Amino acid sequence: MNGAHIRIVNIRKNFGKIIVIEGVSCDIRESEFIVILGPSGCGKSTLLRIIAGLETATEGEIHIGGKIMNQVEPKDRNIAMVFQNYALYPHMTVWNNMAYGLKVRKTPRAEIEARVKKAADILGLNGLMQRTPRELSGGQRQRVAMGRAIVREPSAFLFDEPLSNLDAKLRVQMRLEIKKLHQSVRTTSIYVTHDQVEAMTLADRLIVMNAGKFDHVGTPMDVYERPATLFVAGFIGSPAMNIIPMELCPEGDAVKLPDGSWLPLAERLVNARNISVMVGMRPEHITLAEGERGAFRMPVELVEVLGADTLVHGPIDGENQLTIRLPGSYKVGRGDKLKLHINPDKLHIFDRATGMRIN
Ligand SMILES: Nc1ncnc2c1ncn2[C@@H]1O[C@H](COP(=O)(O)OP(=O)(O)OP(=O)(O)O)[C@@H](O)[C@H]1O
Ligand SMILES: [Mg+2]
CATH class of the missing domain: 3.40.50.300 (P-loop containing nucleotide triphosphate hydrolases)
Known part of the structure; x- marks a missing residue:
């Protein structure tokens, strides 16, 4: 021993x-x-x-x-x-x-x-x-x-x-x-x-x-x-997790995206009715969308080229910004409009009042 x-x-x-x-x-x-x-x-x-x-x-x-x-x-x-x-x-x-x-x-x-x-x-x-x-x-x-x-x-x-x-x-x-x-x-x-x-x-x-x-x-x-x-969500990870207030639907199984469409969750949050939630998304879990389904758009405001990865920052509505991580080989510049997709299995959902994870 x-x-x-x-x-x-x-x-x-x-x-x-x-x-x-x-x-x-x-x-x-x-x-x-x-x-x-x-x-x-x-x-x-x-x-x-x-x-x-x-x-x-x-x-x-x-x-x-x-x-x-x-x-x-x-x-x-x-x-x-x-x-x-x-x-x-x-x-x-x-x-x-x-x-x-x-x-x-x-x-x-x-x-x-x-x-x-x-x-x-x-x-x-x-x-x-x-x-x-x-x-x-x-x-x-x-x-x-x-x-x-x-x-x-x-x-x-x-x-x-x-x-x-x-x-x-x-x-x-x-x-x-x-x-x-x-x-x-x-x-x-x-x-x-x-x-x-x-x-x-x-x-x-x-x-x-x-x-x-x-x-x-x-x-x-x-x-x-x-x-x-x-x-913990905001403290661990670099760049930091995107954390954005979103509306949870009354059934507790979808959140409202910035463009007003609903993103179905991987599970139904039964005890989360009528509570205000914060949704966390790591920069690597927001990807370029293939089709239109579940996709939303983000104008590119700032690009940081790191070599292996490229970090792209942009607004998704009047108040909130996203940071996403794309492969370094992807060519992107300020002013481009990206069509993005969020992987619902990778969402982190927190009670806004207590800060506790609920999914
Ligand atoms: N002898 C003391 N009397 C009063 N307050 C103290 C005393 N020692 C520490 N504190 C306070 O206790 C808190 C925790 O201090 P501590 O040194 O444990 O922090 P820490 O997490 O190690 O921070 P750091 O990363 O800066 O080293 C601080 O707010 C500090 O001001
Ligand atoms: Mg110390």
Whole structure:
């Protein structure tokens, strides 16, 4: 077994009168890689710090490896944290930076050497062990910070935006390294980020957090294909999902398109009578129409050529714009009028008042 089972049970956190976390729960399995994704200020770091014991919860319980941890000191929780500012000791060599935590814990010398060697092998740091942090690149420093966490052989890693100080290219490279690292050590990991690509690519399961609540907990594909709330729908996916208010017919089995025609739904929404809905459509699920049936027209206002894909933006009525994704080979220009079709199997329908998914 590598890594502990972590249970977050109804955790709530207030700072004075401000509610920052509103009672969240999740079971994190042994060896699972969980990513918490959400906008700035939604409570991600606070939750991670509660798990680490650096912050106390106002209510609720944290269990690690089957034991309740609320009263356990951070140093006794057997978890290692990796932060955005790697906080290496500037005057120590890489070797000493990695060994320091073990020395403080009075680990025998031979054991320290073996563990540091193993971590250096995993992270490809062997040639750099005698350098100090200022003689390293940002990516190498981040690797040392991870090395320092690995040598402790903790039962869980907590990562708080560990890559956000790196440039875009290095971020991609380190993201792959973190994934490989997890595949080799299999330590339970909780990784906080507001970068959705990082979240989608690293996560076994994803928690999308919004204003102190868990809006959706699921695999990346589940979150992408069936977002549980309007917030998740708008947050996951690039370019963002088109979300447009539409009228639902009284029978609950069709929505009204901008040109006034009705688009039949894949199912009848029985509990949705007389409610106002928002309809979500991913840019890749709106395609060029073959015939007239179910087709509507959109004038092209803006074209973005990305190479493999071309993004086309245009109005569909006085208020609403659509973004659609066409193959890069398709020639289209401003002023063209496209005839479009929406795949009804791919619609996401939300209650406008509550924001909850209803299909
Ligand atoms: N010690 C504190 N006292 C009062 N409010 C706090 C304290 N720490 C955090 N907060 C507030 O709690 C909320 C959540 O903060 P947190 O740092 O958890 O957000 P986050 O999701 O990690 O954001 P970011 O992506 O910007 O790091 C914020 O509104 C923040 O201002
Ligand atoms: Mg944070």
